[in-house]
Amino acid sequence: MEENHLFPVFFKLNRLQVLVVGGGNIGHEKVNAMLQNCPEGNITVVAITFLPELEQLAKTFHNITLIEKPFSCGDLLGKDLVIAATNDRALNTCIWEKAKASKVLINVADTPELCDFYLGSVVQKGNLKIAISTNGKSPTVAKRLKQVLQEAIPNTLDEVLNKLHIIRDKLKGDFAAKVKELNKITEVLVAPAAEETPKED
Incomplete structure (x- = not known):
């Protein structure tokens, strides 16, 4: 029987440098999720265009840097984590190849086989934080479990x-x-x- 062999960790994003490639809906979703968990996270977003919502995040959080240009190998320099969040599968695969060559941990959105780590659903009650993983099988189930736990765990x-x-x-x-x-x-x-x-x- 298949089991979940992922090792759960909690990153201190304020001590790391994160690269997100993609300024559309997926990129915005990933950046927003990281900021909700760590408002001081150091995030650089590289894309040809950016959603207005992402531009607004960059104005609100001064630790977010938007760079308007196509992805290149040099973007990985000094980065600890990278998230490929474009809707171009070939480009995402290219980013994965460059990240692996640079020994940078990578998450390719909606492509579990190309992920070194996942961004799981998170339940938070003050200092308590619970991350949920379905081993990439069903993010929808993870979101439903998040709702259940969020309601079941008292705020006190x-x-x-x-x-x-x-x-x-x-x-x-x-x-x-x-x-x-x-x-x-x-x-x-x-x-x-x-x-x-x-x-x-």
Whole structure:
């Protein structure tokens, strides 16, 4: 049976340099998704033309750079991640080839076999962030699961996280001792709900 062997990581985009090739709907979607998760992300977008919405993002976020020109190999210089987001399959494949030659991680939109990483659906409640992956099988299912989790996880959970952070800082002992104590404190989060005792008439 096939399994999902992806290794989930969370990138600090404010410490990386990201290149997006494509200024249309796909490019706008990818840039917007990254900004929602990391408003300080360093993103360069290369395209022949840009959607007005993408131009507006660049005006709002000064860490977004728009370069109006065709893609070239030099665009990969100094980049850590690249997203090929054009509607030209041949161009996307070319970008993939150049990225692999430059040892830059790449995501080719809607082409799982040419992706080193995926941009999954994300659920966020304050400091809590959950990324969902279907191994490239169905982004639609990932979006539906996002809706379910977004509604199921209470907003107050972020308050719990903040209080636990304070408790952790006050705990004495080594790492193992702190983990043991925090496990005790948070056990209530995973304990099965107690069954109600039926009342006698």
